[in-house]
Amino acid sequence: MADLLSKVGLYLSYPFVQYALIVGVLISLCSSLLGVTLVLKRFSFIGDGLSHVAFGAMSIAAVLKLSNDMPLTLLITIICAVLLLRTGQNTKIKGDASIAMISVGALAVGYLLMNIFEPSGNISGDVCSTLFGSTSILTLSELDVWLCVILSIIVAAVFIFFYNKIFSVTFDESFAEATGTRASLYNLLIAVVIAVIIVLAMNLVGSLLISALVIFPALSAMRVFKSFKSVTVCSAALSVGCSLSGILLSVAFETPVGSTIVAVDIAVFFVFMLLGKLKR
Amino acid sequence: MALLKCENLTLGYDGVEILSGLSFEIEKGDYLCIVGENGSGKTTLMKTILGLRAPREGSVTFGEGLKKTDVGYLPQQSDFQRDFPASVREIVLSGCQNRMGLRPFYGKKEKALALENIEKMRLSDLKARSYRELSGGQQQRVLLARALCAAREILLLDEPVAGLDPRVTEEMYSIIDELNKRDKMTIIMISHDIRAALRYSNKILHIGSEVFFGTTEEYLESREMNTLGGHGNG
Ligand SMILES: Nc1ncnc2c1ncn2[C@@H]1O[C@H](COP(=O)(O)OP(=O)(O)O)[C@@H](O)[C@H]1O
Ligand SMILES: [Mg+2]
Numbered sequence: 001m002a003d004l005l006s007k008v009g010l011y012l013s014y015p016f017v018q019y020a021l022i023v024g025v026l027i028s029l030c031s032s033l034l035g036v037t038l039v040l041k042r043f044s045f046i047g048d049g050l051s052h053v054a055f056g057a058m059s060i061a062a063v064l065k066l067s068n069d070m071p072l073t074l075l076i077t078i079i080c081a082v083l084l085l086r087t088g089q090n091t092k093i094k095g096d097a098s099i100a101m102i103s104v105g106a107l108a109v110g111y112l113l114m115n116i117f118e119p120s121g122n123i124s125g126d127v128c129s130t131l132f133g134s135t136s137i138l139t140l141s142e143l144d145v146w147l148c149v150i151l152s153i154i155v156a157a158v159f160i161f162f163y164n165k166i167f168s169v170t171f172d173e174s175f176a177e178a179t180g181t182r183a184s185l186y187n188l189l190i191a192v193v194i195a196v197i198i199v200l201a202m203n204l205v206g207s208l209l210i211s212a213l214v215i216f217p218a219l220s221a222m223r224v225f226k227s228f229k230s231v232t233v234c235s236a237a238l239s240v241g242c243s244l245s246g247i248l249l250s251v252a253f254e255t256p257v258g259s260t261i262v263a264v265d266i267a268v269f270f271v272f273m274l275l276g277k278l279k280r
Numbered sequence: 281m282a283l284l285k286c287e288n289l290t291l292g293y294d295g296v297e298i299l300s301g302l303s304f305e306i307e308k309g310d311y312l313c314i315v316g317e318n319g320s321g322k323t324t325l326m327k328t329i330l331g332l333r334a335p336r337e338g339s340v341t342f343g344e345g346l347k348k349t350d351v352g353y354l355p356q357q358s359d360f361q362r363d364f365p366a367s368v369r370e371i372v373l374s375g376c377q378n379r380m381g382l383r384p385f386y387g388k389k390e391k392a393l394a395l396e397n398i399e400k401m402r403l404s405d406l407k408a409r410s411y412r413e414l415s416g417g418q419q420q421r422v423l424l425a426r427a428l429c430a431a432r433e434i435l436l437l438d439e440p441v442a443g444l445d446p447r448v449t450e451e452m453y454s455i456i457d458e459l460n461k462r463d464k465m466t467i468i469m470i471s472h473d474i475r476a477a478l479r480y481s482n483k484i485l486h487i488g489s490e491v492f493f494g495t496t497e498e499y500l501e502s503r504e505m506n507t508l509g510g511h512g513n514g
Contacts, residue, residue, distance in 0.1 A: 040364055161384045168374045171364055172355070178330035179378040179430045180349030226410035227367035 004252050011251045019145045020257075024243045026152035027204045028213065028261075031197050032239030033159045035218025036231055037170045037190060046084050046191065048211050049103035050198045053080045055207040056106030056113075063117040070147055074199045080106075081195035085187060140203065148200055155196055162189065167228055204243070205258030216265035217242065223269075223276030242268055281343040283308045283434065283466055284329065289338035291324050297336070298324060304485055304493040308344060308433075311460045311467045313477035313484050313496075320488035322470045323356050326438055329468070349378040352431025354423055356438035356470075357416065368414070368422050369407045372398055375429030390429075397425040400455060402448075416443040424452070428459075434466040435459065441473065453480060 011017045038047050057076035061069030084099055140148070159166070168176045169186045177183040201210045221234035246261030253260075282305035290300040298321040306312050314322050327333045329340055330353060342348075352375070375397075376390035386394075398407050401421040406414065411422060420443050427435060440456070441449040457480050459465040471477050477484060477496075484499040486492040492499060 036365065164374070164377065164380070164384065164386065167366070167370065168377045171366055171371065171374060174327075174330075174332050174355060175353055175426070175430075176374075176377065178332055178348075178353040178436075179351050179375075180347065181377050222363070222365050226365055226413070227408075228365055228370050231365045 008248060008252050016140070017251065019140055019142075020247055021244065023140060023145055023148045024204055024247050024261075025240050026149060027200045028217075028239040028243035029236055030152045030155040030159075031201045031204075031210075031214045032217040032235045033156065033232065034166075034190065034194060034197060035214050035235050035239075036222070036228065037166060038194065039215055039218050039222075041170055041190075046081065046099060047194055047198065047214060049084060049099040050077055050081055050195055051202070051207040051210040052103035052110075053077055053106045054198050054202050056110035058202070058207075059110035059113045063113050068141070068143055070144060070199065070203075073202070074196065077195040077199050078192055081191040082188065085191045144203065148203065151196055151200055155193055155200075158189070158193060162186065166190065171228075205261055209258045209262050212262040212265060213239070213243075216262070216269050220265075220269045220272035223272045224279065238268055238272075239265075282306060283310070283342070283344050283346055284468075285341045285343060286329065287339050287341070289325070289328065289340070290336040291321055291328055291333075292336050293324075299487060300337075302338070302487070302491065306466065306468070306483065308466055309460070309464050310483055311457075311481045312469070313481035314468065314470045315472075315474060315477055315484060315486050316488040322487060323438055325487065326436055326468070326470060330436060346433055350431070350433035351378075352427040352429070352435040354427040354435075354437045354440050357420060357423075357442060363412055366411050367407070368403055368409055368411060369394065369398070371411055371422055372403075372407075372425045372429060375426035378430050379432075393429055394425075397428045400428065401425040402451075417445060417448065420444060421448070431459075431465060434468070437467070437469040439470050439472065441471070441476075456480070 012021075054073055054077045057073040058069050060076070061072045064072075066072060080102060084102065165176075165181065165186050166189075168181055169183050169190070173183045173187075176186075197214065198207075198210050201213050205213050217235035217239035218231070220238055221231045225231045225234050242264040243261050246264045247257055249255065249264070250257045250260040285305040287303050289302040290297065291302075292298050302325070314325065316322055324333065328335050330351065331340070331348065373386055373390065373394040376386060376393060379390065380386070398404055401424055403418070403421055403425060406418060406422075411419060414422065420440070424437075424440060427437070435456070437456070441452055444452060453476055456467060456469070460467050460480075467481075469477075469481070478500065481496050484492065484494065484496050486499070492502060494502075
């Protein structure tokens with residue numbers, strides 16, 4: 001135990017671990033903010049689809065041998081978010097089908113590109129780390145860190161500024177639209193913010209686990225709290241707490257960062273489920 | 281110029297036409313009841329008026345400077361957002377959103393208005409409760425309080441008393457009537473309750489196999505004619 005603590009203590013003195021903690025806190029804060037909206041607006045499909053798109057975009061960036069893949073990934077993911085929202089508006093079923101098409105297509109093409117062009121010689125390692133995050137959070141460049149910090153601050157600021165409008169549109173879109181709130185505009189905003197969050201969160205947990213990072217804290221908070229505000233605050237706190245402990249645990253036990261964080265999220269979810277049952 | 285003008289409306293869902301060639305207009309201060317059988321297209325018509333659906337043909341025009349942000353709306357109850365974590369207060373307050381423009385946070389005025397409507401709907405004891413824990417009738421009152429917050433010129437109600445007990449139903453009708461008579465709020469209400477429709481409204485729109493639009497007196501007369509003609513049951 002003392003060994004473990006001193007090991008963690010030693011790691012904490014390294015700048016890359018400090019970076020990881022800062023970025024981890026910011027990303028998990030952002031990713032939890034739209035959790036409720038994502039769960040309840042049936043935007044979770046879009047979220048899932050977009051994470052695959054982000055994977056495809058990252059492979060393209062890798063093939064192009066871009067030194068920094070985040071700007072391109074961000075751009076492609078935002079464009080897809082807007083497109084998916086557009087098609088989704090026509091009819092429900094068509095929307096779902098196009099999401100499935102785009103997301104699975106992006107996965108396949110991304111993997112194919114990586115195989116054909118072999119950007120680094122270690123394909124399965126590369127693929128694995130983009131899908132599951134592996135240690136990418138520990139290898140962030142200074143530029144990545146700044147990008148993450150700035151984007152996180154923008155996301156949080158946008159969320160706070162539009163909090164009441166996001167609530168109205170999420171709770172009852174027809175009412176909002178009928179009474180003169182431009183619901184489609186705010187849907188667009190929500191979609192773009194989700195795209196940014198996904199690209200951010202990819203650094204932390206990898207593309208396959210993003211949905212878990214976004215959805216678990218919200219689901220946990222919804223078991224216990226009753227108002228939108230308390231659920232939002234609670235899920236932000238949970239998300240940050242889980243990510244911090246996940247990162248520290250993964251350093252201590254040398255487990256993959258992303259899946260450790262998600263495992264903590266899942267454990268907390270079961271605790272909150274019990275709490276919710278007890279409260280009844 | 282009328283407050284609201286519907287011209288030659290044709291409504292339908294992919295392939296199926298449910299209503300065609302409907303024209304009517306209402307003036308400021310009118311209390312219009314829309315009646316008709318289930319499935320005759322009342323809800324669809326209201327959604328078209330609100331701009332939530334585009335008509336297949338025809339047009340809906342707002343006059344006298346009526347803006348979308350002056351509209352209050354009570355949707356027909358459905359099981360939308362059953363699991364949504366939101367307190368009664370948060371939901372009622374969201375009715376004030378159309379007064380906000382780009383302002384991000386509700387101010388004193390909006391909070392006072394929300395509180396006033398919470399009291400009007402006798403929800404004071406429930407205001408910290410979660411919407412999803414309420415009974416159907418209580419949820420209906422919450423949505424009405426929200427609609428009252430939003431309505432500045434016109435209030436559209438889709439079956440406002442469905443699921444309410446008789447006492448609350450009467451209260452609801454008198455609140456709406458008072459809004460109409462005292463505050464000059466224009467009301468469009470879909471109702472199954474023909475007795476209340478005749479008692480409170482000044483205009484009636486009947487849609488279905490037979491279409492009627494006119495004042496409530498004219499509607500009564502036409503119904504008497506029908507009864508004398510041998511069908512209908514008064
Ligand atoms: N979303 C929809 N898609 C297809 N048909 C619909 C939809 N909503 C309603 N309808 C049909 O349109 C008709 C009118 O429905 P509605 O306007 O809800 O009637 P009302 O409110 O008068 O009971 C019904 O036959 C209904 O089945
Ligand atoms: Mg209806």
